[in-house]
Amino acid sequence: MGRVIARRLLQAIPILIGLSVLMFAWVRALPGGPAEALVRADASAAEVEAVRESLGLNRPIWIQYLAYLKQVVQFDFGTSLMSRQPVRAEMIDRFPASIELAVSAMIFALVIGVPLGYYAARRYGSALDHLFVASSLIGITIPVFFMAYLLKFVFAVQLGWLPTTGRSNARVESDHPTGFYVLDGLLTGNLGASWDAIQHLILPAIALGTIPLAIIVRMTRATVLDVMNEDYVRTAEAKGLTKFRISSRHVMRNALIPLVTIVGLQLGLLMSGTVLTETVFSFPGVGSFVAGALFARDYPTIQGFVVVIAVMYIIVNLVVDIAYAYIDPRVRAS
Amino acid sequence: MALLEIRDLKVVFTRRDKAPVHAVDGLNLDVDRGQTVGLVGESGCGKSVTSLAILGLLPTRGVEVSGTITFDGEDLLTMSDTRRREVRGRDIAMIFQDPMTSLNPVLRVGVQLTETLRRHRGMSTGEARVEAQRLLEQVGIPAARQRLGEFPHQLSGGMRQRVLIAIALACSPKMLIADEPTTALDVTVQAQILDLLRTHVADSATALVMITHDMGVVAGICDEVSVMYAGRRIEAARCYPLFEDPRHWYTKGLLASAPTLERPRADRLSPIPGSAQDRIPWAQGCAFAPRCPAVTADCLAGPPPMVSVDDTHQHRCVNPAQPHSGPAPADKELMSP
Ligand SMILES: Nc1ncnc2c1ncn2[C@@H]1O[C@H](COP(=O)(O)OP(=O)(O)O)[C@@H](O)[C@H]1O
Ligand SMILES: [Mg+2]
Numbered sequence: 001m002g003r004v005i006a007r008r009l010l011q012a013i014p015i016l017i018g019l020s021v022l023m024f025a026w027v028r029a030l031p032g033g034p035a036e037a038l039v040r041a042d043a044s045a046a047e048v049e050a051v052r053e054s055l056g057l058n059r060p061i062w063i064q065y066l067a068y069l070k071q072v073v074q075f076d077f078g079t080s081l082m083s084r085q086p087v088r089a090e091m092i093d094r095f096p097a098s099i100e101l102a103v104s105a106m107i108f109a110l111v112i113g114v115p116l117g118y119y120a121a122r123r124y125g126s127a128l129d130h131l132f133v134a135s136s137l138i139g140i141t142i143p144v145f146f147m148a149y150l151l152k153f154v155f156a157v158q159l160g161w162l163p164t165t166g167r168s169n170a171r172v173e174s175d176h177p178t179g180f181y182v183l184d185g186l187l188t189g190n191l192g193a194s195w196d197a198i199q200h201l202i203l204p205a206i207a208l209g210t211i212p213l214a215i216i217v218r219m220t221r222a223t224v225l226d227v228m229n230e231d232y233v234r235t236a237e238a239k240g241l242t243k244f245r246i247s248s249r250h251v252m253r254n255a256l257i258p259l260v261t262i263v264g265l266q267l268g269l270l271m272s273g274t275v276l277t278e279t280v281f282s283f284p285g286v287g288s289f290v291a292g293a294l295f296a297r298d299y300p301t302i303q304g305f306v307v308v309i310a311v312m313y314i315i316v317n318l319v320v321d322i323a324y325a326y327i328d329p330r331v332r333a334s
Numbered sequence: 335m336a337l338l339e340i341r342d343l344k345v346v347f348t349r350r351d352k353a354p355v356h357a358v359d360g361l362n363l364d365v366d367r368g369q370t371v372g373l374v375g376e377s378g379c380g381k382s383v384t385s386l387a388i389l390g391l392l393p394t395r396g397v398e399v400s401g402t403i404t405f406d407g408e409d410l411l412t413m414s415d416t417r418r419r420e421v422r423g424r425d426i427a428m429i430f431q432d433p434m435t436s437l438n439p440v441l442r443v444g445v446q447l448t449e450t451l452r453r454h455r456g457m458s459t460g461e462a463r464v465e466a467q468r469l470l471e472q473v474g475i476p477a478a479r480q481r482l483g484e485f486p487h488q489l490s491g492g493m494r495q496r497v498l499i500a501i502a503l504a505c506s507p508k509m510l511i512a513d514e515p516t517t518a519l520d521v522t523v524q525a526q527i528l529d530l531l532r533t534h535v536a537d538s539a540t541a542l543v544m545i546t547h548d549m550g551v552v553a554g555i556c557d558e559v560s561v562m563y564a565g566r567r568i569e570a571a572r573c574y575p576l577f578e579d580p581r582h583w584y585t586k587g588l589l590a591s592a593p594t595l596e597r598p599r600a601d602r603l604s605p606i607p608g609s610a611q612d613r614i615p616w617a618q619g620c621a622f623a624p625r626c627p628a629v630t631a632d633c634l635a636g637p638p639p640m641v642s643v644d645d646t647h648q649h650r651c652v653n654p655a656q657p658h659s660g661p662a663p664a665d666k667e668l669m670s671p
Contacts, residue, residue, distance in 0.1 A: 125395065231435040237391055238430075239450045239501065240423030249449075253440050328440055329485040 001325060001332075005318065012314045016307065020072070023306050024065050027299050033057065034081050034297040055081070068303070077304030082296045087304040090289065095308065096179030097167055098285035101277070102270035104201045105209035106263065113213045114259070117220025118252070124225060132217060139214030144273075148207035148280035155203060163200050165282035172196040200283075208277045212266040219262050223255040230254070257328050264320030268313045335407070337509060337541055338365040338388070343401035345383050345392065345565075357383040359565030359616055361401075362640075365509065370535055370542040372552040372573070374588065375562035378610050381545045382431075384562075385511045387411075389428055390418045406508060424454040427502035431514040433494035437486035443470075444482030447501055454505045469500040473530060492523035496530065503534060509541040516551065528554060549592035553577060558646075561585045564613045564621035567640075571647040581643060581654040584622045620652065628653050 035051040052058050071078060077087035120132040156164040168181055174193035176184045185194025228251060236250045275287035286305060293301035325332045345358040358380040365371050373381050386392045388403055403410040430436045438446060448462035470478035473496040486494055495515060502510055516524035532555050535542045544555055552559050559576050561569040569582040580586045587606035608625035619634035632652045642648050
């Protein structure tokens with residue numbers, strides 16, 4: 001297993017280099033550059049050129065790239081052109097927020113989706129099954145921002161049950177050693193802060209988790225239906241095992257295998273797909289920040305965040321592979 | 335009273351937009367305690383469906399089951415699900431055809447063996463492990479202790495079937511149903527598995543229902559044989575009389591197409607012409623009539639009754655083959671009054 005992990009990490013290096021080259025070329029191919037975005041609209045060509053020079057953008061592109069690479073391997077992602085802050089500082093603020101949101105959305109989708117999908121499969125062809133399938137189709141087609149606005153309007157604005165925006169209430173005292181607010185509250189023994197963070201997460205997590213939820217319901221239903229028709233489930237039935245034992249040990253264990261792939265893929269998508277939800281709830285995460293950076297042609301920020309998102313994709317994939325090997329002994333053997 | 339009594343069992347698969355399939359169509363079958371009974375017939379004649387009906391493993395939707403299946407005095411078809419789960423695996427055990435797919439790929443052999451022991455014999459995990467090892471040794475698996483910790487994919491097909499046999503024998507069931515247990519295996523392994531079943535059944539009080547399409551398997555192991563055609567029993571006898579003196583033309587055809595020592599399976603001779611699809615409903619006459627070499631007008635005059643040759647030999651043929659007769663007597667119809 002250790003060797004497999006090492007090999008996968010080595011394989012990731014060329015992927016990351018390739019991606020950073022593409023990224024580097026792509027941001028520079030966008031119409032308008034950071035110099036144009038920084039100077040006044042009526043600035044002369046000479047003024048723009050001066051700014052370009054000060055940013056080092058007049059050097060040959062491959063020299064710029066090598067210089068960038070040298071910084072990045074030292075975990076230095078340069079300085080944001082928008083905020084004049086080190087990009088790394090922004091990352092430390094924003095990645096934990098988005099990861100916390102994505103993980104919450106995934107937990108929501110799994111905790112609701114797996115039992116619903118399982119139930120639908122057991123009641124295959126019943127009215128309830130049809131209802132679940134139909135609602136999951138609707139779930140997949142609801143636009144995320146619509147869902148986010150709807151939830152915010154009903155539960156935050158009208159009913160006032162949950163906060164409308166942000167990650168935490170300014171009046172709740174809290175320390176943030178890790179940047180994951182729920183975890184921070186637990187670590188510092190400040191349960192109030194944890195609860196406050198959870199309340200801020202609920203609506204965005206539901207909005208973001210609706211599509212994964214719908215996908216997980218359908219996927220679980222399909223795999224459970226498949227697995228229930230397997231010969232080994234018939235063997236388990238023939239042994240006279242209880243229904244509970246058969247579903248928990250023999251069916252779910254096998255149904256988890258395809259589910260792990262979906263969860264991995266969806267988690268990757270969630271990490272990079274939080275823009276709309278974060279915008280609606282003014283949630284200070286990665287998505288809204290990178291969107292801003294894109295408009296400002298903030299090269300260092302865009303490049304840095306994309307590289308880190310790619311690294312996270314790779315880590316999620318690795319975790320998926322490890323989970324696979326844990327669940328399926330045939331994978332472990334090969 | 336026999337251990338298992340099946341009376342007028344009918345299993346009909348009803349599917350939307352399709353003609354219903356009469357998989358089992360009026361089956362009667364008795365199995366005595368400790369007896370080994372062969373259930374033979376071409377593929378599709380309803381053998382597996384019969385075994386699933388006995389265990390209550392038929393799908394719950396799209397199936398109509400009627401008749402009675404009495405096991406040890408209780409009707410299996412009407413008992414509660416809870417009670418059926420107690421009987422299954424403890425009093426009636428089953429071995430399926432394909433050992434490659436019949437074990438759960440993600441659970442260790444030990445888990446799959448001990449869960450039966452813990453469920454039906456009330457053993458603790460530790461006791462069950464010791465017993466599981468003994469069971470594996472009993473079915474001839476070397477390094478049994480180590481095998482308990484392995485996964486099915488680490489075992490060969492023959493070894494997996496041995497594990498499945500160990501699971502089936504774990505609670506010393508009153509009856510064991512083996513549905514073509516050797517069909518999916520190599521020829522040499524087939525012989526070993528049959529041997530294993532034979533010795534275990536001989537050593538215990540377990541009744542065995544051996545389902546097969548292979549007359550060779552029957553000859554080696556069974557006390558009595560029932561031949562099935564189109565979901566119904568068409569001939570039943572003790573093993574030797576059936577081989578020596580088959581009366582139903584279908585049985586005769588099966589025996590003629592069976593491999594023997596002199597005629598191994600490589601060059602199977604004289605398969606029965608036509609296919610089991612060319613059947614007529616039992617209500618109209620003998621379902622085998624369209625393929626029968628000795629068909630007469632009487633064969634199509636209603637369902638053929640079971641006729642006794644003697645106490646242990648019955649058949650459902652209106653125009654039966656005579657002892658040691660050759661091919662169909664073409665002039666039979668002319669001679670009969
Ligand atoms: N689940 C099912 N749905 C519809 N038809 C079935 C089903 N299972 C079996 N059958 C039909 O029932 C008949 C008997 O099948 P089976 O008992 O499996 O035959 P065999 O004697 O080869 O074991 C076949 O015609 C088969 O097509
Ligand atoms: Mg079969």
